[in-house]
Amino acid sequence: xxxxxxxxxxxxxxxxxxxxxxxxxxxxxxxxxxxxxxxxxxxxxxxxxxxxxxxxxxxxxxxxxxxxxxxxxxxxxxxxxxxxxxxxxxxxxxxxxxxxxxxxxxxxxxxxxxxxxxxxxxxxxxxxxxxxxxxxxxxxxxxxxxxxxxxxxxxxxxxxxxxxxxxxxxxxxxxxxxxxxxxxxxxxxxxxxxxxxxxxxxxxxxxxxxxxxxxxxxxxxxxxxxxxxxxxxxxxxxxxxxxxxxxxxxxxxxxxxxxxxxxxxxxxxxxxxxxxxxxxxxxxxxxxxxxxxxxxx
Amino acid sequence: xxxxxxxxxxxxxxxxxxxxxxxxxxxxxxxxxxxxxxxxxxxxxxxxxxxxxxxxxxxxxxxxxxxxxxxxxxxxxxxxxxxxxxxxxxxxxxxxxxxxxxxxxxxxxxxxxxxxxxxxxxxxxxxxxxxxxxxxxxxxxxxxxxxxxxxxxxxxxxxxxxxxxxxxxxxxxxxxxxxxxxxxxxxxxxxxxxxxxxxxxxxxxxxxxxxxxxxxxxxxxxxxxxxxxxxx
Numbered sequence: 001x002x003x004x005x006x007x008x009x010x011x012x013x014x015x016x017x018x019x020x021x022x023x024x025x026x027x028x029x030x031x032x033x034x035x036x037x038x039x040x041x042x043x044x045x046x047x048x049x050x051x052x053x054x055x056x057x058x059x060x061x062x063x064x065x066x067x068x069x070x071x072x073x074x075x076x077x078x079x080x081x082x083x084x085x086x087x088x089x090x091x092x093x094x095x096x097x098x099x100x101x102x103x104x105x106x107x108x109x110x111x112x113x114x115x116x117x118x119x120x121x122x123x124x125x126x127x128x129x130x131x132x133x134x135x136x137x138x139x140x141x142x143x144x145x146x147x148x149x150x151x152x153x154x155x156x157x158x159x160x161x162x163x164x165x166x167x168x169x170x171x172x173x174x175x176x177x178x179x180x181x182x183x184x185x186x187x188x189x190x191x192x193x194x195x196x197x198x199x200x201x202x203x204x205x206x207x208x209x210x211x212x213x214x215x216x217x218x219x220x221x222x223x224x225x226x227x228x229x230x231x232x233x234x235x236x237x238x239x240x241x242x243x244x245x246x247x248x249x250x251x252x253x254x255x256x257x258x259x260x261x262x263x264x265x266x267x268x269x270x271x272x273x274x275x276x277x278x279x280x281x282x283x284x285x286x287x288x289x290x291x292x293x294x295x296x297x
Numbered sequence: 298x299x300x301x302x303x304x305x306x307x308x309x310x311x312x313x314x315x316x317x318x319x320x321x322x323x324x325x326x327x328x329x330x331x332x333x334x335x336x337x338x339x340x341x342x343x344x345x346x347x348x349x350x351x352x353x354x355x356x357x358x359x360x361x362x363x364x365x366x367x368x369x370x371x372x373x374x375x376x377x378x379x380x381x382x383x384x385x386x387x388x389x390x391x392x393x394x395x396x397x398x399x400x401x402x403x404x405x406x407x408x409x410x411x412x413x414x415x416x417x418x419x420x421x422x423x424x425x426x427x428x429x430x431x432x433x434x435x436x437x438x439x440x441x442x443x444x445x446x447x448x449x450x451x452x453x454x455x456x457x458x459x460x461x462x463x464x465x466x467x468x469x470x471x472x473x474x475x476x477x478x479x480x481x482x483x484x485x486x487x488x489x490x491x492x493x494x495x496x497x498x499x500x501x502x503x504x505x506x507x508x509x510x511x512x513x514x515x516x517x518x519x520x521x522x523x524x525x526x527x528x529x
Binding site for chain 1: 324325340341342343344346348354355356357358359360361362363364365366386388390391455457458469470471472473474475476477478516518
């Protein structure tokens with residue numbers, strides 16, 4: 001019995017070392033890890049597909065001079081009506097993008113409401129741990145500081161991404177990221193004037209490449225029924241995007257230092273978009289997005 | 298008895314918790330260990346990623362970089378992985394290409410049915426299966442290759458940057474003039490397996506052969522340089 005207690009006691013000494021250790025620690029701590037990690041299954045080669053987070057798009061369209069349109073947001077009252085797990089995950093993505101949209105445009109009252117909504121929706125889909133008390137307090141304490149609020153809303157988004165990623169819930173992450181991306185495209189497509197907002201129109205056309213990444217990501221998890229269904233919707237959108245031609249520049253792609261010493265990635269092809277194609281993309285995005293946010297009357 | 302149960306539960310928890318914690322071993326590694334830019338205009342980009350690597354492993358991170366933005370990509374890794382982690386940047390494109398697809402099938406080898414001269418049926422043993430088409434199976438099989446031209450979507454990669462040509466630099470900053478889909482290829486040397494480690498999946502590794510690699514991506518709007526405005 002004494003021996004058993006000794007084992008437990010020695011493990012109790014080793015355990016804190018394991019917890020306190022992170023990558024890149026000192027040698028002594030690595031020794032402790034070595035004993036425990038040995039025989040861990042090594043990962044093989046991996047390919048990861050990343051989707052830009054909503055704040056990147058909204059930061060850009062704000063700088064481009066587009067105005068905030070609150071009517072495009074999915075009303076927070078709808079949140080209670082999403083009872084199916086797939087619809088909850090999809091609308092978690094939609095509301096996360098809406099949160100980033102309100103924060104980027106300093107609509108602080110809306111930001112608070114949307115933060116509360118995604119916090120509430122996080123519970124049924126098992127993401128409560130991403131919203132700890134300190135995060136909520138930080139949001140409440142920074143309602144008049146736009147930079148901080150954007151940073152905090154990003155923190156919550158990244159916390160969700162990290163949590164799902166590290167817990168092997170790539171399928172759920174794919175659904176959330178896909179819906180979040182769709183909402184950003186929905187907002188841009190419905191606030192952009194094709195004739196006036198060239199930068200935003202170009203950014204919308206460039207989403208052809210982001211959609212490629214998104215589809216490749218979802219494809220990894222297509223054995224999941226919900227992901228497979230979502231993949232089908234985005235494949236339809238990809239077919240609309242496929243009509244956008246890619247114009248080759250006079251020079252091929254280059255990645256070299258310019259005179260000012262900066263590396264520049266230039267040349268190569270760029271995606272172009274006509275007004276008819278712009279409208280076709282907007283219509284398809286609206287169709288998919290509205291099928292996600294709709295609630296039974 | 299209750300005492301023993303408590304101890305068993307405690308022991309089980311102690312054994313299990315490290316396993317759980319190591320599944321999250323590399324969590325936030327890029328945020329904790331990759332040095333962010335000193336330029337405060339750079340913001341953390343959501344496409345950053347950390348992962349557990351084994352020696353000899355090569356993995357890819359596909360990201361989107363938008364025109365009108367500056368990006369900074371920096372790597373950080375555990376010391377045991379060495380200082381010469383290879384880092385390459387490719388442009389990845391999906392292109393439509395015409396491909397001739399060959400399909401091989403095995404078919405019955407036929408010979409002309411002599412008795413019916415290839416035009417009718419006969420009860421004779423030789424031509425019993427003639428069935429009016431003038432041929433009879435020899436009993437042998439032959440390989441038939443059929444060719445079909447199809448338009449398929451292929452992924453093409455073009456190398457843009459290789460840090461082994463740049464003193465194994467762990468960071469790069471660049472301006473993007475046209476939106477691109479980039480593949481960041483990260484190879485950890487060692488492991489005796491060269492760049493391909495597909496055969497390693499499932500192999501049991503020592504912890505000293507593994508470590509975290511973080512890829513920190515930062516972005517900002519490309520600063521406008523020069524004098525702007527009409528002036529007076």
